[in-house]
Amino acid sequence: MMLIIESLKLALTSIKMNKLRSFLTMLGMIIGISSVISIVSIGDTMRGVISKEYESFGKNRISIYIYNSDEGYSDVFSFEEIEKIQEAFPDDINYIGPSTGISGEIINKNQKNKCNINGLSPNYQNIQNFKIIYGRNLSENDINAGKKYVLLQNTSSSKLFGTEDGTGKIITVESNGTIEEYLVVGIYENTQSTFQKLFAGNSDTHTLYAPARAFSSEDSAFFNIDLNINDTTDKELFKSRVASLIGRMKNVEPQHVRVYAASDEMSTIDDMMSKLSLAVGAIAAISLIVGGIGIMNIMLVSVTERTREIGIRKALGARTSDILLQFLIESAIISAAGGIIGTILGAGTILLGGLLINIPVVIKPTVILTAVSFSALVGIFFGLYPAKKAASKDPIAALRYE
Amino acid sequence: MKDIIKINDLYKTYKNGNIEVKALRGINLTIKEGEFVAIMGQSGSGKSTLMNIIGCLDKPTSGNYELDGKTVVGLSEEMLSYTRNQKIGFVFQAFNLIPRNSALKNVELPMVYAKKPAEYRKERATKLLETVGLGERIDHLPNELSGGQKQRVAIARALANEPPIILADEPTGNLDTAASVEIMELFTKLNKEGRTVIIVTHEDDIAEFTNRIIRFRDGQIIYDGQVDHS
Numbered sequence A: 001m002m003l004i005i006e007s008l009k010l011a012l013t014s015i016k017m018n019k020l021r022s023f024l025t026m027l028g029m030i031i032g033i034s035s036v037i038s039i040v041s042i043g044d045t046m047r048g049v050i051s052k053e054y055e056s057f058g059k060n061r062i063s064i065y066i067y068n069s070d071e072g073y074s075d076v077f078s079f080e081e082i083e084k085i086q087e088a089f090p091d092d093i094n095y096i097g098p099s100t101g102i103s104g105e106i107i108n109k110n111q112k113n114k115c116n117i118n119g120l121s122p123n124y125q126n127i128q129n130f131k132i133i134y135g136r137n138l139s140e141n142d143i144n145a146g147k148k149y150v151l152l153q154n155t156s157s158s159k160l161f162g163t164e165d166g167t168g169k170i171i172t173v174e175s176n177g178t179i180e181e182y183l184v185v186g187i188y189e190n191t192q193s194t195f196q197k198l199f200a201g202n203s204d205t206h207t208l209y210a211p212a213r214a215f216s217s218e219d220s221a222f223f224n225i226d227l228n229i230n231d232t233t234d235k236e237l238f239k240s241r242v243a244s245l246i247g248r249m250k251n252v253e254p255q256h257v258r259v260y261a262a263s264d265e266m267s268t269i270d271d272m273m274s275k276l277s278l279a280v281g282a283i284a285a286i287s288l289i290v291g292g293i294g295i296m297n298i299m300l301v302s303v304t305e306r307t308r309e310i311g312i313r314k315a316l317g318a319r320t321s322d323i324l325l326q327f328l329i330e331s332a333i334i335s336a337a338g339g340i341i342g343t344i345l346g347a348g349t350i351l352l353g354g355l356l357i358n359i360p361v362v363i364k365p366t367v368i369l370t371a372v373s374f375s376a377l378v379g380i381f382f383g384l385y386p387a388k389k390a391a392s393k394d395p396i397a398a399l400r401y402e
Numbered sequence B: 001m002k003d004i005i006k007i008n009d010l011y012k013t014y015k016n017g018n019i020e021v022k023a024l025r026g027i028n029l030t031i032k033e034g035e036f037v038a039i040m041g042q043s044g045s046g047k048s049t050l051m052n053i054i055g056c057l058d059k060p061t062s063g064n065y066e067l068d069g070k071t072v073v074g075l076s077e078e079m080l081s082y083t084r085n086q087k088i089g090f091v092f093q094a095f096n097l098i099p100r101n102s103a104l105k106n107v108e109l110p111m112v113y114a115k116k117p118a119e120y121r122k123e124r125a126t127k128l129l130e131t132v133g134l135g136e137r138i139d140h141l142p143n144e145l146s147g148g149q150k151q152r153v154a155i156a157r158a159l160a161n162e163p164p165i166i167l168a169d170e171p172t173g174n175l176d177t178a179a180s181v182e183i184m185e186l187f188t189k190l191n192k193e194g195r196t197v198i199i200v201t202h203e204d205d206i207a208e209f210t211n212r213i214i215r216f217r218d219g220q221i222i223y224d225g226q227v228d229h230s
Helices: A002-017 A017-059 A079-088 A140-145 A153-161 A194-200 A235-251 A260-305 A307-315 A320-358 A366-392 A395-400 B049-056 B078-085 B103-113 B118-131 B147-158 B176-194
Strands: A060-067 A071-075 A091-098 A102-109 A110-118 A132-135 A147-154 A170-175 A178-188 A206-211 A227-231 A257-261 B004-015 B019-031 B036-041 B060-068 B088-091 B163-168 B195-203 B212-217 B220-225
Touching: A002 A017, A002 A320, A002 B103, A017 A320, A017 A366, A060 A235, A079 A091, A079 A227, A079 B019, A091 A110, A110 A153, A110 A170, A110 B118, A132 B103, A140 A206, A147 A153, A153 A178, A153 A206, A153 B036, A178 A206, A227 B220, A257 A260, A260 A307, A260 A366, A307 A320, A307 A395, A307 B078, A320 A366, A320 B049, A320 B078, B004 B049, B019 B195, B019 B220, B036 B049, B036 B176, B036 B220, B049 B060, B049 B163, B049 B195, B078 B103, B103 B118, B103 B147, B118 B147, B118 B176, B147 B163, B163 B176, B176 B195
Parallel strands: A110 A206, A147 A178, B036 B195, B036 B212, B088 B163, B163 B195
Antiparallel strands: A060 A071, A060 A227, A060 A257, A091 A227, A102 A110, A102 A170, A132 A178, A147 A206, A170 A178, B004 B019, B004 B060, B212 B220
């Protein structure tokens, strides 16, 4: 144990004596480790962002439509049928409604602004929780009566009315040639991250929310049903049960009732992403081997340079194992120090990047631990041959070495 | 006084390709505790080979060697390292200090391999450097010291584990006359304190400091006699 401490001190002195050389030797490890850490962390961060994206869509959210790909026909749902589905699963469904909306233009002081109005059904808070900063949410009553009320985003309100608080204002929307007026009852705050905005695309289009019945009538037909199930419900079982119910209801084969959960796709993407980041990480790990060879090279030079020192140490009582340990520790330290610097560099870059585009980065401690211990292992592995060469030197010849 | 070194019928043969070099041919030698011995001879006479064998750096081809009452022939590498560490204090012609270590660290080195605790090492190394007159220079690096001072550090290092034998190979070979005399006086003092000192040299005036001269030629002892200091 004491000799290990002495060897550590020795290694540090010899690294200090050759600062530039030690740094250049470490460089391979620094680059290797920092690229492994950044690549793996970018992968983990992407996975985190994507799974968040799915979660904001709703991990229990299910979309249903009917499509027979053999005959190429689809079918539609009415409000009445949607209600029947809800009544069949009162304990499982916490939101159900047609997936509906209109696109059009807001006419505002001779200006036209593109807009999408999404239709909401009762209990919409279960799938979309608006952060209302002015006014109020749409009430159960508003939804059921199909009132022409809308929720407007705070940024849209600023653009349209010059004030964030646009409650009480009237919005005129032209869609499919008809003009309708809507009353703004609430302003919700935009909670999207920069990253989400990046994907949201053209922000000139205003997104509004209104009761689905505000622009649909009792006999409207919908291609898609949007529903949300409780956490406790078995998703797979529910999917097959709802498919067979709709099959009976609409007289179609259950396999043509498409029941699609976002989480299905998410696990596929997640799996793909983790494989991808593993593959790219493995390629980056090759640079660690290159770094290791660099360490071996320098250690061999160092062993030759210090032949006489090895002879002196042996004459003074150093055992073969003492010399072996001394050189092994030295290469392990160079390598691990490179690994630590590389970790700081890699993690720092990722954190900074995350800060700049405002997304929460994921840097797993296991990745750092693996990278640093792997770098020390590389150092020991590639240091073994030079250390053995040093330890096996004949003391008489080594003492004569000039 | 007990026998510290006992060598019986010792042979050493080197094989250099097909040529056999007989470096030592049947050496018989006994050195008692407290002796001050000079081993002399031309280069190639076998004195360095004997020196390496006495110092447990080399192994004889045949014959027996007892050091401090224990047979050294046939010991494992690890035991030889231990023996060097505990029984022998080396002093070399080229000083052989570790250049990036201070005088203090150099003196501590044999104690590191003897697994002595750091505080003890520092205390003892400081004391030893004071003994050889370098109390003021314990933190100097070897290249900041003169030849004579370097050799004093080396002597302090040789004393670190209190070995029964000081083995000096041409200790004054790289020194001027004044420094040589100082170093030899230091060895004389150490011998007077009871230590066994063996010096390999080819200079007669250096050998004159000792009490016993052993001359080598062609791998054999040709002279072994006391020095008359009167």
